[in-house]
Amino acid sequence: DIQMTQSPASLSASVGETVTITCRASENIYSYLAWYQQKQGKSPQLLVYNAKTLAEGVPSRFSGSGSGTQFSLKINSLQPEDFGSYYCQHHYGTPMYTFGGGTKLEIK
Amino acid sequence: QVQLKESGPGLVAPSQSLSITCTVSGFSLTSYGVSWVRQPPGKGLEWLGVIWGDGSTNYHSALISRLSISKDNSKSQVFLKLNSLQTDDTATYYCAKSDHYYGYLDYWGQGTTLTVSS
Numbered sequence: 240d241i242q243m244t245q246s247p248a249s250l251s252a253s254v255g256e257t258v259t260i261t262c263r264a265s266e267n268i269y270s271y272l273a274w275y276q277q278k279q280g281k282s283p284q285l286l287v288y289n290a291k292t293l294a295e296g297v298p299s300r301f302s303g304s305g306s307g308t309q310f311s312l313k314i315n316s317l318q319p320e321d322f323g324s325y326y327c328q329h330h331y332g333t334p335m336y337t338f339g340g341g342t343k344l345e346i347k
Numbered sequence: 348q349v350q351l352k353e354s355g356p357g358l359v360a361p362s363q364s365l366s367i368t369c370t371v372s373g374f375s376l377t378s379y380g381v382s383w384v385r386q387p388p389g390k391g392l393e394w395l396g397v398i399w400g401d402g403s404t405n406y407h408s409a410l411i412s413r414l415s416i417s418k419d420n421s422k423s424q425v426f427l428k429l430n431s432l433q434t435d436d437t438a439t440y441y442c443a444k445s446d447h448y449y450g451y452l453d454y455w456g457q458g459t460t461l462t463v464s465s
Contacts, residue, residue, distance in 0.1 A: 240408055271449065271450075273451040273452070275392075275452070277392075282441060282455040282456065282457055282458055283384075283392065283441075283443075283452070283455055284455070285451060285452060285453050288446070288449065288451040288453075289449060289451075294453065324391075326391065326392050328392075328394065328451070328452075330446075330449055330450040330451040330452075331448075331449045331450045331451075334405045334406075334408075335394065335405065335406075335407055335408060336382070336394045336397070336405075336450060337394060338384075338391060338392040338393065338394055339391075340391050341391040341392070
């Protein structure tokens with residue numbers, strides 16, 4: 240089974256800063272990587288799919304990149320509504336679609 | 348608009364079985380897949396399995412002996428059944444619509460909370 244490893248597990252940042260979250264796959268998943276945002280007490284929401292395609296309605300300050308085994312999610316100019324948890328997931332090509340362990344983004 | 352809503356028992360005793368229903372609207376189960384994802388309290392997301400539009404399924408390898416996903420297209424309902432429940436099955440269970448080709452989860456239900464306890 241493919242393993243997805245996210246880092247960091249937690250991150251503290253201020254409004255206006257730029258942050259990057261990384262996700263590593265245990266084997267080549269090409270560009271089949273999605274990112275989700277989850278706010279406390281809410282369901283996850285799709286941010287990015289196919290590694291770099293923004294989901295509908297997602298602000299352009301979010302960007303995804305990477306292919307193969309190394310991926311990243313960058314958030315420019317953090318806004319108060321961006322704080323929460325972020326998860327990566329590989330989403331195609333194998334029988335299991337594993338999530339990463341998550342990154343909790345907190346206000347500094 | 349696309350909507351998914353889970354309904355479950357809330358509390359189940361250890362060793363018993365769990366059945367959760369996901370009722371969808373705004374899309375056809377014959378054209379799109381529905382995945383199940385769970386989240387233990389204070390922990391991360393765990394993908395459980397998916398049923399595709401053609402009725403085929405994929406399951407988490409660690410749960411394949413206890414997990415079953417089925418659906419009723421005419422009622423727009425997807426069913427999760429998990430047998431031999433243990434306390435670490437306590438979690439919020441979500442159903443989510445899968446993109447018909449790439450499988451990413453573009454719409455999610457609100458989740459239903461399950462506690463496994465005697």
